[in-house]
Amino acid sequence: MTSIKDLARHLDISIGTVSRALNNKTDVSQETKSKVLKAAAELGYVPNQAGRSLSKGKTNVIGFVLETDSEGMMQGDLFFIRVFDGMQSVLTKRGLNLVALLSPSNVEPEAYLQQIVARRFTDALVLSSIHRNDARINFLNQQGMPFATLGRSLVDGGQPWLDLDFDGVVEDAIARLTQKGHRTIALALPRNDLNLRHIMIESYRKNIAKAGLQLDEDLMIRISPGDRAGVTLVHQLINMPQKPTAVIYSDHILPFGIYRGLADLGLTPGVDLSLIGVGTRLAAFLTPDLTYYRFNLFDLGVRIAEALLTIMDDPTAAEGRPVVRESVPFTFIEGQSIADLT
């Protein structure tokens, strides 16, 4: 790699002159500038920030690792964009840039992360789509890369995390449904091994028991892949021997398929099947009104960025001092998608 020093030596002029020539200062003659630029090109001098970041060890870039799984992406997209907005509002004030690192679906998540870390592409990372046993957490810890996670894992890296309160969603939903006389309540689960899936299962078992209902494992249904998941789910539910009167879910796109699936059969949401789960801004478009749980995703972005800055400012924070580890509460939005069976 060619440095300014190398250029100066090669041209036999001072480092200061080379630097001023490269920066196009007025106190350097046009002739010298041309000579310097010619030599810079010949010797392969690249006057880039990479050099500066190397010396300071900083990139001023925060990476948000996003898995571009085309299957699940209908889920994540609208969701994360609001989180990004919130993060940006904090990071730009600190002169930090947010980039979304798109982990390709044909590359192992850990291998992708190794590449990112090896290249020292970012100062810190936020991981999403956290798995029950997420190897990425230990890896980042070993690498000394500051990071936070959106979601938690059985693997504890001492990192800050924020999680949406899916446990609370399932608990509140079961309480509301049983209060309205529902006794056969289905649970629609994410397909992959996200930690969220396990949280939902645990909460479902616990709260079905608490409500004095018999646990029926068949009511925990893994949703099918693709856009028609909600439509398929409707068919699954209405064909069960013990037909559920309600379904709880975590995927904010799913109710659109459920509404569509019901409409195709001449059935009405909140009458023929009750549904309640996590919703986003899109929920407001459904008729009849969806009953759902909303999270403030902008605020979630703000908080994850702040949690990350805390450990970046003080890397020892994770060792001893408390880091941010919180479940973000939901807001209940009353709609018309739950039938009163009492």
Added chain:
Amino acid sequence: MTSIKDLARHLDISIGTVSRALNNKTDVSQETKSKVLKAAAELGYVPNQAGRSLSKGKTNVIGFVLETDSEGMMQGDLFFIRVFDGMQSVLTKRGLNLVALLSPSNVEPEAYLQQIVARRFTDALVLSSIHRNDARINFLNQQGMPFATLGRSLVDGGQPWLDLDFDGVVEDAIARLTQKGHRTIALALPRNDLNLRHIMIESYRKNIAKAGLQLDEDLMIRISPGDRAGVTLVHQLINMPQKPTAVIYSDHILPFGIYRGLADLGLTPGVDLSLIGVGTRLAAFLTPDLTYYRFNLFDLGVRIAEALLTIMDDPTAAEGRPVVRESVPFTFIEGQSIADLT
């Protein structure tokens, strides 16, 4: 900045040994490795890719510049994720990483781009949300940064571009609507100065004239900000002195608001108001079936990545040789959202 040479001098061992120790090779003793790693930590040696990229002048990163305008983001999100999938499928084969560069809403798009370029963060860029007069195009040209645009501009940087055929959408929509007896056809326009907006206006004027209809400027309506744009639009339309029987649009989220707005008034899409425009996978959730134009966004991603690779492989391609500049055709999806008034 501490180099391997500095470490070797400090430890009084050969550069080769230091390098092999840092790379954890088996022909170096554990003792030496520990000594080297300790010195590396003390002297602040950072074994990062920034150094390697500096010498090669390559980052192997392709940036997709995305504007995180929270207003418009309902529009862009689901849209771009599919484009990213397509791009990744091409880029990963070449060992290139795709990152989404999230241009913050409080920073001028050009200023943000200057920062990205100054940092030599990427080997090439793709710009989206192209404006009628887009200063970013000239800027990137001057900087010698290879780039392609998703959309075109009056500013021609000789760059490859791909654009969705919005001209064709408006033309086909007006033809279909007039054939079914519609004479008062509204056009819903994006709020900001995107080039797309101008393409739609031009196509509307041309094809309204071609259909032998009187041009009414009031029928070109700029959609209101926020999620309720579609709902608001319904109210605007039904309160016009010359009530339009149909509306054409480019925003794939808008029909959800229109359906909702009509439902609130007890009106039916395709009966009380006809609608046709650009749709995505979400369109399949609407009842009654939406009549819409679909673009293959994955394929769009593949093609923009390929167009970019062409000019990266041969930077002179833009000077003389043809670059990719194409309007991507739509697929018409027949639904029930257009009333037959004949």
